[in-house]
Amino acid sequence: MSARVLVVDDVLPNVKLLAAKLTREYFEVITAFNGPEALERIKKEAPDIVLLDVMMPGMDGFEVCERIRSDPTTMHIPVVMITALSDASDRVRGLEAGADDFLTKPVNDIALFARVRSLVRLKMMMDEWRLRESTSGQFGILDQTLTVKNETASEARVLVVEDSPIDLEKITETLRRDTDSVVSADTSAKALDLGLSEDFELIIVSLTLLNEDALRLCSLLRSHERTRQAPILLVADEGDLSRVAKGLELGANDYLLKPIDRNELLARVRTQVRRKRYHEKLRHNYEQSLSMALTDSLTGVFNRRYVNAHLPRLMERSWESQKPVAILMFDIDHFKTVNDTYGHGVGDEVLKEVAVRANRNLRNFDLVARYGGEEFIVVMPDTDRDSAVAVAERLRRRVGEDFFAVSAPVGEITVTISIGISVVNGSTDTAEGMLKRADDALYRAKRSGRNKTVAADDPVEVQ
Structure with missing residues (x-):
């Protein structure tokens, strides 16, 4: 995962050392x-x-962090404080100032890199939701007061997975300063059953469970729809940072090292709950307010109107951040034959299933839209040309290799798609230009035999 990291330190050797480590990790x-x-x-x-x-x-x-958090244009940038201070009170002060984490020098490289990657993934997801929320402002729906800072963390419903009675009592007693809705489980099986049957705003998982694989539990929580978006806070021993790093890679949001400091626990819990509630409001506003105006009623994906509003904003952000944006434009091969042979009802079934397969094989912050008829658009932030080709080929295979179940007597049919790709081309590029290049590439894919992927910069074959 590529990311731009700002290293801030008044000691030059510290800056050079950290910059060298990060550069080796391709940041x-x-x-x-x-x-x-x-x-x-x-x-x-x-x-x-x-x-x-x-x-x-x-x-x-501390003051820098507070200023970052007080500015609406920068408040969503993750901040990790790195310092020689090791007292719990200093960590709590940093967290209360708005820091996402507080690492003590000398920094453990495994913990640092895992934390950076975890927070960058979160930022990419939040950026996409905020951009979609911003797009909705064009239709008079944007809530200008919506920020993480304005969210409360009181009365959150929390699941604690811990088999140590002493640690469980300390955690639950501390959490009850903010909420009475604390549920506990002493095994992974019980925790998963509770997570799939009830809604929690935070799940605290101890990595020191006896005879249990807590990391497996984290993986399972992330694999189920009901628990996929629930924040996970890991609790671990100080010498277990390698497993903490693995947990962050699996989708955990934060971690706390034992011995547990009550104030630090509360600060980290409050941060995760506020962020969860903010994310849910963004999602709710976007889904509820725009579904009628900006989604296709048949397939449930976005429509052309939304793409035309969203793409210029995404390109503007691309120019500012100097990161690429890619477009896949694809349509269903010989779709008219499907309608003529089996009827428009079957054609609608095919359109809906193509949309499902597209969503299933893309990242959660990629945008899928029905552009018209049997034509679809995929907009992919932070994606270069080679990555876009790889994604397009995977999608093409997922559509073409598996039969489509249909209501016609034949039972199932084969469907293929042709794909054209374009990537943003400098700060003078336009949304219209990107769409035109993708459309031209799609035309070349269909002209050269269909069921193919062609990028706009691929050499033109001489007929």
């Missing part, structure tokens, strides 16, 4: 050496995450 690194410079770089460079030293002269890291 793009930018640097700043004091608070004001950091705020300026954030405005100009739009980093995906900020690694922020605390002890700096003049404006310290």
Whole structure:
């Protein structure tokens, strides 16, 4: 996963060391050496995450973090504080200032890289939801007061998975300062049953479960629709950072090291609950307010009107962040024959199943839209040309290799698609230009035999 990381520290060797480590992990690194410079770089460079030293002269890291969080244009950028301070009170102060994590020097590389990747994934998802919410503002629906900071964390429903009676009592007693809705489980099986039968705003999972694979539980929680979006807070021993890193890769949102500090536990829980509630409101506003105006009534995916409103905004963000955007334009081969042979009812069934397969084989922040008739669009942020080709080929195979069940007497039919690809081409590129190049590439795919993928920059075959 590529990401732009801003490293802020007033000590040059510290900056160079951290920048070298991050560069080896294929992150793009930018640097700043004091608070004001950091705020300026954030405005100009739009980093995906900020690694922020605390002890700096003049404006310290706490103040920088508070300023990042108080600015609506930067408040959603993840911040990880890195410092020699090791007291729990300092960690709590950082979390209350708005930091997503607080790492103590010398930084454990495994924990750092896992944390950066986890927070960048979260930011990409949140950015896409915020952009969709912003797009809805064109239709007079945007809620301008919607921010994480404005959310409360009280009366959250929390599931605690812990088999140590002492630790369980400490966690539940601490949580009851904010809520009476705390449910516990001492095995993975009980936890999964509870998670699939009830709705929780946070799941706390101990990595020290006896005779249990807590990481397997995290994986299962992320694989089920009902628990997929529930934040997961890991509790681990200090010497178990490698498993913490694996948990973050599996989709856990945060972690807390034992011995448990009550104030730090509350600060991390409140952060996750506020973020969950903010995300749910974004999702609710987007789904409820725009479904009629901006989605296709047959397939349930977006319609052409939404693409035309959303794509220019996404391209503008691409120019600012200097990250690519790719478009797949595809349509169903010989769709008229399907309608003529089996009827328009079967044609509708095929359209709906194609939309389902497209959504199933893309990232959750990619956008799928029915552009008209049997033609679809996929808009993919942060995707270069080679990645777009790989995704397109996977989608083409998923559609063409499995039969489509239909209500006609024949029972099932084969359907294929042809795909054209274009990628944003510099700051002077336009949405119309991207769509035109994708459409031309799609035409070439169909002309060369159908059931093919063609990128706009592929060489033109001489007939």
